Amino acid sequence: MRDFYGTKLANGLMLGTAQFPSPAILAEAFQRSGASVATVSLRRESGAGRAGQDFWALIRDLGVRVLPNTAGCHSVKEAVTTAHMAREVFGTKWIKLEVIGEADTLQPDVFGLVEAARILVEDGFQVFPYTTEDLVVADRLLNAGCQVLMPWGAPIGSGMGLNNLFGLRALRAHFPDTPLVIDAGLGLPSQAAQAMELGFDAVLLNTAVARAGDPAQMAEGFAAAIHAGQLAARADPMEPRDMAAPSTPVIGKAFLS
Amino acid sequence: MNIQLNGKPRSTLATTLAQLLAEAGFGSATVATAVNGAFVPLALRTRQDLKDGDQIEVLAPMQGG
Numbered sequence: 001m002r003d004f005y006g007t008k009l010a011n012g013l014m015l016g017t018a019q020f021p022s023p024a025i026l027a028e029a030f031q032r033s034g035a036s037v038a039t040v041s042l043r044r045e046s047g048a049g050r051a052g053q054d055f056w057a058l059i060r061d062l063g064v065r066v067l068p069n070t071a072g073c074h075s076v077k078e079a080v081t082t083a084h085m086a087r088e089v090f091g092t093k094w095i096k097l098e099v100i101g102e103a104d105t106l107q108p109d110v111f112g113l114v115e116a117a118r119i120l121v122e123d124g125f126q127v128f129p130y131t132t133e134d135l136v137v138a139d140r141l142l143n144a145g146c147q148v149l150m151p152w153g154a155p156i157g158s159g160m161g162l163n164n165l166f167g168l169r170a171l172r173a174h175f176p177d178t179p180l181v182i183d184a185g186l187g188l189p190s191q192a193a194q195a196m197e198l199g200f201d202a203v204l205l206n207t208a209v210a211r212a213g214d215p216a217q218m219a220e221g222f223a224a225a226i227h228a229g230q231l232a233a234r235a236d237p238m239e240p241r242d243m244a245a246p247s248t249p250v251i252g253k254a255f256l257s
Numbered sequence: 258m259n260i261q262l263n264g265k266p267r268s269t270l271a272t273t274l275a276q277l278l279a280e281a282g283f284g285s286a287t288v289a290t291a292v293n294g295a296f297v298p299l300a301l302r303t304r305q306d307l308k309d310g311d312q313i314e315v316l317a318p319m320q321g322g
Contacts (some may be wrong), residue, residue: 016320016321016322017320017321017322018320018321018322019320019322020320039321039322040318040319040320040321041318041319041320041321041322042289042316042317042318042319042321043316043317043319044263044264044314044315044316044317045263045283045286045288045315045316045317046263047281047282047283047286047315048282050286050317051317051319052286052287052288052316052317052318052319053286053287053317053318055317055318055319055320056287056317056318059318068321069321069322071321071322077294081291081294081295081296084289084296084298085289085290085291085296085316086289088289088296088298088299089287089288089289089316089317089318090318156322204322205322206322207322
């Protein structure tokens with residue numbers, strides 16, 4: 001597996017922590033899947049409630065790498081400020097940078113994304129930008145100092161899978177040495193396997209697991225699919241063809257008609 | 258003075274951000290702070306003076322995707 005800012009991950013599953021039915025089920029999903037990264041967020045805390053403190057204790061106990069996000073940020077300023085707050089709270093330079101540009105699709109504002117990425121990289125952050133599969137944007141993000149790209153598979157929470165296979169294939173081909181993570185839109189393990197078969201290095205997902213009837217089992221299913229897809233990618237898959245080709249040798253066949 | 262703490266109006270006797278956090282019960286909680294949209298690092302909270310109308314955000318780790 002490729003390095004993510006110098007860190008080799010144990011596997012290619014990055015798992016979000018939102019929407020789980022309970023903290024215990026969240027923990028079980030991480031344990032059964034062996035996910036290597038947990039994405040987390042920052043939200044308003046009440047002095048009396050302290051919900052965030054309990055949550056943070058739970059995540060620390062998981063023993064996984066933490067990737068804070070800037071989810072819900074719609075401007076460069078908001079995203080940059082949130083990143084600074086996250087770095088202090090979570091004690092990591094990693095930041096999943098989201099600058100949302102469109103409310104219905106939660107599509108990234110790629111212009112703001114590039115600007116925010118440049119500011120954060122200059123400030124010592126290791127940025128994981130949530131982006132589209134656009135090659136030009138990818139190039140700008142790399143020029144801004146990003147060493148990882150996280151193109152969407154489909155809109156966040158949609159479960160549609162990989163919407164633009166052509167674009168994702170092109171991205172992989174154009175940036176063969178850049179760690180690429182499919183972020184958002186996956187609904188089923190088969191879609192994660194497909195992402196890995198395309199040569200992606202990891203997938204980041206949340207809703208597909210957290211909203212499943214049995215989240216821990218679904219997380220384990222995703223982990224198995226990611227492993228299968230990774231094996232397939234390394235094994236140099238055959239090229240598909242239009243016509244049939246017999247797999248059993250014709251030579252030596254008995255003449256029985 | 259009157260300020261906004263996490264979007265809610267609050268009357269306070271605190272004159273610094275650190276005092277406000279103590280007054281509001283955050284004590285030793287792991288939180289990050291911003292005043293009027295600007296990040297205030299932990300080390301600067303005691304020196305961050307408050308003024309009437311300030312908007313203070315106190316954020317903590319939370320579930321995210």
